[in-house]
Amino acid sequence: MTTARDKPPGLAAVLGPVLDETAAELGPFPTCDPGSTSRIRGAHAGTEPVAELTLRLQDMLTGALTRAWPEVPVITQGQHHALEALPDDCVLLAPPSGISPSGDGRADFAVTACRIRAGFPVEGIVDLPSYDVRVAVDRGMLSVTGDTDRLPRFPRGTVLTCPHHLDLARRLLPGRPIAGVPTASMKLVLVALRRAQTAACLPTSGCGTAPWDYTGAALAVHSMGGKAVASDGSNLAHSRPRTHAGWLATHTLHTAADLAPLMQAASPPSSAGAASSLPPSSTQDCE
Numbered sequence: 001m002t003t004a005r006d007k008p009p010g011l012a013a014v015l016g017p018v019l020d021e022t023a024a025e026l027g028p029f030p031t032c033d034p035g036s037t038s039r040i041r042g043a044h045a046g047t048e049p050v051a052e053l054t055l056r057l058q059d060m061l062t063g064a065l066t067r068a069w070p071e072v073p074v075i076t077q078g079q080h081h082a083l084e085a086l087p088d089d090c091v092l093l094a095p096p097s098g099i100s101p102s103g104d105g106r107a108d109f110a111v112t113a114c115r116i117r118a119g120f121p122v123e124g125i126v127d128l129p130s131y132d133v134r135v136a137v138d139r140g141m142l143s144v145t146g147d148t149d150r151l152p153r154f155p156r157g158t159v160l161t162c163p164h165h166l167d168l169a170r171r172l173l174p175g176r177p178i179a180g181v182p183t184a185s186m187k188l189v190l191v192a193l194r195r196a197q198t199a200a201c202l203p204t205s206g207c208g209t210a211p212w213d214y215t216g217a218a219l220a221v222h223s224m225g226g227k228a229v230a231s232d233g234s235n236l237a238h239s240r241p242r243t244h245a246g247w248l249a250t251h252t253l254h255t256a257a258d259l260a261p262l263m264q265a266a267s268p269p270s271s272a273g274a275a276s277s278l279p280p281s282s283t284q285d286c287e
Contacts, residue, residue, distance in 0.1 A: 011123040012136040014068040023129035058095035088119040092212040110185040114216035124216025142223040160187045160199040172261040188217035203231040203246025211241030226251035
């Protein structure tokens with residue numbers, strides 16, 4: 001018989017103390033020393049610069065997960081090149097993403113993790129240290145730590161997208177307010193918490209969003225009655241995680257038809273075929 005005492009800890013319980021520690025290290029609006037970087041194999045262009053701080057925090061988070069669940073592999077961006085497909089049981093981890101190694105002090109970064117069981121996401125956590133807000137989802141139930149009023153709020157109708165997609169989004173939706181937020185998980189959390197109505201990653205050629213960057217946050221959108229779908233129509237919260245060429249999230253479902261140009265006009269010739277289990281080395285990762 002399994003009692004409450006015997007029940008294994010959840011993702012939030014495992015990572016909470018470490019996230020508190022990482023938030024203290026990152027500070028309210030961190031700047032990274034551009035001289036303190038490493039080069040790891042990334043999701044695009046072969047290698048990418050990553051702050052030494054990010055690598056150290058990734059080690060801390062991975063260590064906590066491994067101690068709690070020694071039999072469960074932790075999959076991060078730096079490991080994807082060694083895998084042909086994600087394991088059915090694993091934890092997807094994205095250490096602080098959105099931090100610029102140029103030291104520009106951007107605040108829109110996040111730490112995300114998602115527990116995958118039997119191939120599907122069941123628990124997620126998104127930590128936004130600059131705003132002292134943490135969102136956790138366990139089997140459809142969302143909990144929020146911190147004051148969500150610290151998060152930016154966008155006018156009704158605004159579409160959040162990647163900064164390098166701003167011009168294209170404005171052409172596709174003339175007259176619609178468009179704003180750039182670099183990090184996929186933060187865009188999705190802003191939709192989940194009703195700080196923004198819509199977020200999208202446009203399925204342009206050569207771009208893709210990796211599973212560790214969106215899965216936990218997509219659970220948050222779904223748990224609050226919204227919907228996050230990939231450009232191929234799959235539900236990001238209820239499908240096997242894989243890289244997607246583009247996605248659209250909204251908490252006002254009846255407006256989705258108005259946003260169709262974002263997923264159609266920007267699509268490469270075969271957007272459905274652009275999805276894969278893990279990002280190819282030639283794909284730019286839209287964090």
